[in-house]
Amino acid sequence: MGENTNIEKVNSFERQKNREEMKRQFILFASMIIFTILAFLLVAWDMDRTYVIPIIIVLAVIQVAFQFFYFMHMKDKGHEFVSILIYGGAWIAFVMAICFTTIIWW
Template sequence: MADKVSGTAAQLEFEKQKRKEEMKQQVITFALMIIFTIIAFAMVLSELDKLFVIPILLVLAAIQVGFQLYYFMHMSHKGHELPALMFYGGVFAAFITILALLVLVWW
């Protein structure tokens, strides 16, 4: 009986530590997203060259989408493999469609 109680206490401590680490990751990710947003606004307000600003804004946006998916939508957790596969399949199909349309327009 003592093993069962200590096993449960150890399991609860493990879950507590796991949740604490996950919350830490979410807070860090949120802070990074705020910093990226401030950088994007500052770049637009500084009136830099559009050819310089637009690619950087797109990269910052892509990073923020990744943060949203992995940390706030919990796509990195166990059991979310099928939704992740469906999402990435949709992104791949959209990319191929846009690429095909661009090739048709520019050819």
């Protein structure tokens, strides 16, 4: 009997955690959609380019971060190596983008 209650306890703990995780996923999913709508609206509103472009880039960075950390579970344990690879890849892509914008198409 003792064992069973233990398992039930673990189960209820797991369930609690899962429920919170699910809640978070929903909130993030909704915020992702809102961010996307926001980006489209900014363009539709005919605002000044100098404001629109940086805002859209910031929104994009936030969305990519949500994607990686929550939907692709990079925040969870056991993803250290994946994180290193993704940071490495992001760094290389960043260097390439800097190169193209500064010394090719300046």
